[in-house]
Each structure stands twice: as C-alpha cells, then as structure tokens.
Amino acid sequence: MSPALAIAARDLRQKVRDRSAIILSVVAPLMLAFLFSAMLPAGSDVFKATYAVVDLDGGPIARALVDGPLAGLGPSGITVVAAVNEAEARGRVTGGSAQAAIVIPAGFSAAVQSGQQAHVTIVGSVNATIATQVLQSIVSSFGSSVAGVQLAVATVTAAGGTGAGDPASIAREAQAMAAPVTIATASTTDRLAASNTYYAASMAVLFVFFAAQFGVVSLLGERRAGTLARMLASPISARTVLLGKLLVSIVLGAVSMTIIAVATTLLLGARWGDPLAVAALILTTVLAASGIALVIVGFARTEDQAAGLTAIVAMVLAVLGGSFFPLSQAPAALATLSLATPHAWFLRGIGDLASGEGIAVVLPSVAVLGLLGVVTCAIGLVRAERAVIPR
C-alpha cells in the first residue's frame, strides 16, 4: 500500500468509526430529500389549481366561456367546480378549496350580444397569485376572441352578407376551431427532472461539500495534534500527504452521492437517468467539491474555521446553483451567475438525463465539472501546501 493510500485508508477507517461523517454525508441529505419530496410530491412540477365558477347568467356567451376554455383546462391540472353564488365562491377561495373564482353576472350574454361592455368578476387568493393570473389570462383571451367574432360579424353584416347564425353560435364555432398558429415551448435551459429527482440531486450536490470537507479538513486537525509533522518527518513528500487527504474527500463524496442516488431511486422513485452518465456527473462533481474544500482549508487556520467557511461556501453556491429552486424560475442574471457553480452544472446534467438520453447529453456538464475539479484541486494543493504544511 503506498503512503498516500495508507493515509487515505486510515482516515476512511476513522470516518467510518466516527458516525458524524456518515450522518452529515448520507443521512442528512437523504432526510432532506425525503422531506422535500413529501412536501412537494411527484408531479408537483405540473401546475395545479381549482377554480370556482359562478354562472348567474346562463346565457350562450357565458356557456361558451364555461364549456369552452374553462372546461378544457383539465389536462393542464386545473379543476373547475361550480358554485351557486358569489358568496359560496368567495368562501371556497377564502377556505382554500379553490385558488380563484370567476363570477359571471346575470345579463352578461345579453350585454355581449348587444355590443355593450360586459363584466366578469375574478376573485383570487392572496396565496395563489399565479393561479389567479392564469384565470385572468383565460378570461382576457376569451374576451379577445369574442371581440374578434363581434368584429367579424359586424364586417359580414356591413358587407350585406347573410348571417351564418347568431353571434353566440359564431363564438362557439370560433372557440371550437383549431388555432391556426400554435407555439410549442422548447427551451434548453429549463429542462427539469421530476421534483423527487430534482430534490434528491439538489441535496446530493449540496451535501457533497460537507462530505468532501471531512477529508481535507483533517489536515488542520493533524497539524494541531502533531501527527502531520510526524508524517512529514517520514520519507514521503508533503504532496503525498495532501493527495492522501484529497483521496479521502473524493471517496467520501462519491460514496455519499452514490448512496443518495441509489436510495432515492429505490425509496422515492427518483429517476436519475443513465447510470454511466450519472457516475460521470458524480465523479466530476465530487472532484470539484473536493478541490473547493481543499482551497478553503488552505485559507483556514483551524478545523472550526474551515468547517464554518465550508458551510458558508456550500450554502452560497447551493443557492446560486439552484439547489433550492429550479434555475428556470430564477432571474436571468442569477442563471448566468449559476454557471460558475458545480451545482448548476450537476443539476443541469441530471435535468438533461430526464429526457432519457445517454451520456452524450451530459458531456458538456461533465467537461465543465471536470475542468472545475482540476483547477480547484490544483489551486488547493498549492495553497494548502504553503499554508498547512509547517515551514
């Protein structure tokens, strides 16, 4: 066994005996992944809402709205329930059984058919602004359609043509027609894994920094205890000691992430994707986390200081890198900033694998993570050798 391997083996044995490393590297991220998945169960990434509809009009235009765009929302995860009156609808919204309500007043259809201004009332929950905005958009869109039909009818009438029917019939037919132009959303930046996979991956990449610190931070402990000097008095180089410690970080990080991936797959139904691609992402991410941990050790004077710095760096990078919320929901500037974090590239890789493709799709992420790992490890080795090794 080479001296570097002997150092790594001794440390790993000590970490196994000392449960704290296992708790922070495996148990804590698994628990958080379970909690997040429980709070945001699978499929929650699909928008869901319930709308209460009060049709006090019952006329053809009102029916066209209720039976048309509102009734067609089911596949989008929106449930429409009927309410007898506005009070009941408001009660549902206040009570939380509906996120928003629409009240169509009596005379609505007549007003539309006579070309007068018609009003509907939308009641939204303060806790469901997005659901309310969606309902407003649907009604606004319906209003535009009706206005278009009115314009068409007026044009036909003005031209002396024969009516193809009453405006309500025309409106229904217009609603039923397929849109001449449809827009498909296809962005390369917001490919998302299912929520359980996302949170499993997020916690894995967040906590890999804590796992990685266990290896290299022990350098400071050994310096304090005098065992580092004793090692350096042996016929081995300082670089050998550092490599041994770095190896501990890499092994702990890889084991931590692998256990989380396997456990969340078996217990949460997370779908990480192609195992080879996931392994490549894990290894390069661990390398980057270990390198960053070694850089931190190079700037810390004590183990406590290093642990504190690691926690700060890990949390900041996690926030920037999208470990707590998908970057697709982040401002553009934050999304750009996130590209400097291993978290963003790892989560992007996992998101890419959700498409079902193999390792080729994650090669850009693997390349960036690998580069981050090599650069941070190189800087960390130089810095730690200067700062930690007695001179």
Add this chain to the structure above:
Amino acid sequence: MSVVAADVAPAAPQPGARPVLRCADLRRSFGERVAVDGVGFEIAPGETYGLLGPNGAGKTTTISMICGLLRRDAGEVFVDGRPIDIGSTSAKGAIGYVPQDLAIYPDLSARENLRFFGRLQHLRGRDLERRVDGVLDVIALSDRAKDRVESFSGGMKRRLNIGIGLLHGPRLLVLDEPTVGVDPQSRNAILSSIADLESEGMAILYTTHYMEEAERLCDRIGIIDEGRIQAEGTRRELVELIGGRDRVTLVASGPLGQAAVEIRALDPRIDEVTAGDGAIEILVTEARSILPAILSTAASAGATIRTVEVVEPDLEAVFLHLTGKALRD
C-alpha cells in the same frame, strides 16, 4: 521496558566512523525574533548528544530543521552523509523523530499506530509485522497491542510515541523532551530504554530542560540558550568550565589525620584533604571514579566510616554561570 530487539537498532558503532548527524551554522528567524542563531554540532554512532536549555531556547526549532520539518534561513544538515532539507524524502528514512507532544492516533490500537507509521516508512508485509512485534516488545506493550490508545495511561502513550520513532531502525533517533509530563516510574523506564538504544549503536539527539536527564543519559551536552550553543562537551568538560570540583565528606571516627594524609597521597586528582571534627573533607576531580579507592584507603588507615556524601557541581551551576539565569527560568 528493556531493549532486546536488534531489529530496531542499527549495528554497533565502528571506530572512526563518520558522524551520523552533522549540522552547521543553523539559523532561523520568525519575523524579528531570532530563534536559532548559528547552531552546529555532530553526533557519532552510538553517542547520545543532549541539547540542554530552558523552554524557548531554540531546541525544538533546531530539531525541526534537522528533521527537515522546518525551512532554515542558513546552515546545513547531513544525516548519515546525506543532506536533509524540507524537500528531502528518502534521506529522512535515516531519522526516527519523536516529537515532544504525543503524535499518535488515540482511536487506533498500538499495533495499528505502528503499522500506519511503518507504511509511511515504506515498510511492508512480513517485514512490517516483524518490526511492529519487535517494537511492541521494546516498549512493553505487547499485551496491550490490540487496545485502543485512548485507553492507555500517559506513560504507555509516551512509550508508544517513542516506539513509532524506532520502528524503521533509524540511524539517528531524535527525541524532543520525551519525558515531559511523565510519572517518575515511566520516566525511568524511558531513560533506561534510551540508554540501551545507545548501547546498540544508535545515534541519539536528546533535548531536555531537565538537568538530571542530560547528566544521566548524554555523552556530550550542548547548552543552548537564546538560539545559541553556549557551551558544549562532556559533563566533566562543562563543569570544568567553571572550575568545579567534587566535594566528598566522610563522617568517620578513628585516626582521621592519618587517613587524610594517606588519602591526599592517593591520586593527583585529589586537590585538598582536611580532617576535622569527626569528618574528612576531600576536594577532588571525578569523585565517582576515585571514591572506592578513597574509602579503601581510609579504612586501611584505621578510620571507621559511618556515612559518605558526594556533592558534585552540576549543569545547573554551569548554566547559571554561562547565561546568568537558572535553567528552569
């Protein structure tokens, strides 16, 4: 603790052999503070050299430079003929380093500690196990080999701390105040084992601020203070620096005057003999070596000796003379 394992010690010294350690003009400063200022000495095979000085005198800094643990501002170090510097690797294999503080892993057993540090010395397989067993015998921990070190007494930990330095059979054993905080029984055991190692031919560099240890163990002593070797030599040579002689007092009865005359004529190292009221006072160089002859002469002159007291000028007095302060200040 007794030393029986030849495995852990090099061969006996050969006449005219080159010094195992040669260091010269070592200098090291920390900022404005000069910690070591021109220290140099040599240690021959089978010789124990003591660096005696108070805390902060520069002993540990000197040792750290000798072991390649600390960069030096100037000077040179050769161990077994090979230069040692901070970047040296293979040459460090000739050194067994025993730091002042316990540098062992409390969560490992004694055997596991020895195995780990043995692997760092590039020891493998059967050779490693054989040496581990040998050292466990030497430090009298064979029966506790599998126990975690955290359950050991302070003395046992100290012995293991020393044992790790012996494992690879170094040419030079560097001991940095190995008995600090050790109970008297363990201290005696440690000092006896070090004396045995010297007899096996190992060169030993021993730092201490305990005068009695330096006097008991060391063939030559360097008195160090404020980063400089103030004086160097055998204990006798150092004592002679201050003109010190031993005082022997024989409390006796009988013809004390006649006994005094015969004792005075016994050996030229006896400078002065006075017979007084029930006692003979003798000023002599190297009293310990000549004492049997003195006693024999007094008895043959008809004196009945009841008690003997020998007072030797010690290194404490030398240190006080050289530095103007007490050794433990």
